[in-house]
Amino acid sequence: MRKKVCRFILHLLGWKVEVSVPDYPKCVICVAPHTSNTDFFLGKLAYLSIGRHAGFLIKKDWFFFPLNIIFRSMGGIPVDRSKHSDLIDQIVGKFNKHEHFNIAITPEATRKRNPDWKKGFYFIALKANVPIVLAYIDYKEKSIGLKKTFIPTGDFEKDLIKIKQFYKNYHAKYPDLFAIE
Known part of the structure; x- marks a missing residue:
């Protein structure tokens, strides 16, 4: 039922979801671009619309009553x-x-311009020996996708260049705030 409701909401908003990766039992989902709070809601709706569940990291400042209860129930982990x-x-x-x-x-x-991406997502995947699923939210095309699986090699600098290249053709809600270089 939740799956159908999420699909319906996305359809009403004019968004489509594209998936070309398996439903891994364990993975880190790298989501970009991220320039708006709207990204969270669209991403969560999209993932639920395909019948999958993922936790997420969120700034500790958002964990106040009653939002803390809601975010924890949705899989939120305060940072x-x-x-x-x-x-x-x-x-x-x-x-x-x-x-x-x-x-x-x-x-x-952050939702601000930041070409210096944090390393945590990469090293979590590397240490846990799980794949990284590259997911995007493209406001120009109104498309949300899980399009590619990336296996970290241990060479962060080289791997990050490849990961960022994946995102070069996707459009943030606020394009001037998205930086891959």
Whole structure:
């Protein structure tokens, strides 16, 4: 039922969802571009519309009552950027603990222009030995997709260039805030 409702909402809004990757039991979903809070809602609707569930990282500042209850129920994991933490190891622990665990991460880590993507999504996948699914939200085409599987090699710099190249033809809600270089 939830799947149909999400599909219906996306259809009403004029969005389509394209999927060409398997439903992995475990993966890191790299989502870009991320320039608007709307990205979260569209991405969540799209993933639910194909019958899949993924947790997500979200700034700790959003975890106040009653939003904390809603976000936790949706799979939200608060991130406190003011503290140095072992977030990568915590998320890897979740992969090791569960037979099925997917997590969506926006490597830009902000809605502002940031060509220096965070490394966490990559090292979580590498340490947990899971694939990275490259997912996009394209406002120009009104398309949301899970289009490519990327297996990290351990050479972050080279791999990040390839990952960013994947996103070069997708259009953010606010294009001037999206940077891959």
